[in-house]
């Protein structure tokens with residue numbers, strides 16, 4: 408009896424595992440098509456500065472226009488993509504597309520425009536990274552000083568290469584390094600000492616707890632103060648309420664991102680929000696000459 412039951416259970420487990428593996432394989436195959444058929448698309452979530460809530464930047468966020476399942480958010484595919492061979496190339500596509508799209512914004516927005524792009528772990532381990540980024544900046548004419556590259560703590564944890572040196576080389580292109588989802592990974596504080604980080608993004612989990620539990624306010628306050636004392640800039644993400652915004656302003660955050668201000672939107676909408684929709688041709692030409 409115990410034996411049959413045991414075997415039955417094993418078979419169920421086996422079937423579930425096979426289903427999961429099949430799902431992964433299908434996804435992997437579809438991702439190859441997605442790259443070839445250019446099914447990826449970028450939305451941009453505005454970032455506002457705290458002093459006057461002007462839009463001063465935006466984060467490029469991927470969506471997958473799946474031929475059958477419709478528009479998929481990153482949660483449905485990023486993990487599979489990040490583990491795949493295509494990850495680095497998709498990452499460079501994201502960077503080039505975002506830089507090309509955001510160039511007029513950076514040149515003409517009244518308050519300037521910082522573009523944020525997330526890196527895949529495969530990119531940080533790619534020996535071509537720095538050269539690829541440099542040539543994307545050259546091809547698109549996007550000034551590296553207006554670019555934030557976001558890395559998560561998971562990326563920094565994985566072994567391989569001298570990551571601190573790689574980040575340093577990116578910084579020589581004018582790029583700022585952002586530690587994304589700060590506080591959710593292992594060894595957060597150590598990372599601030601080990602890597603040349605310019606800015607942290609306080610994770611949405613902390614923001615969500617503000618006002619719900621006093622401990623969240625205490626921890627968030629401590630995290631922001633630490634970053635400010637270390638000379639880092641601070642963005643908080645996931646702001647959904649006025650109360651959260653007010654608290655984050657009070658404790659010294661610089662920039663805010665969240666549904667309270669705007670969801671991720673199409674490029675045309677961002678251009679409206681920053682008042683740069685009508686990029687004067689003269690400004691673009693002047694910049695082209697400057698970067699030539």
Ligand code: C2E
Nearest residue numbers: 468469480481485501525526527645646647664665666667
């Ligand atoms: P992330 O880099 O931390 O990006 C912020 C995520 O939080 C976005 O989710 C954004 O839509 C969401 N968010 C922002 N404000 C709020 C809010 O007020 N409430 C709630 N509930 N959510 C908010 P999204 O677009 O689904 O992206 C999820 C993650 O997928 C990103 O997290 C990032 O880790 C990854 N991702 C997206 N695009 C790319 C990409 O091009 N490359 C790489 N490597 N990763 C990407």
Ligand code: MG
Nearest residue numbers: 466525557587
């Ligand atoms: Mg991010």
Ligand code: MG
Nearest residue numbers: 587588608644
């Ligand atoms: Mg984040």
Ligand code: MG
Nearest residue numbers: 588610611644
């Ligand atoms: Mg996050």
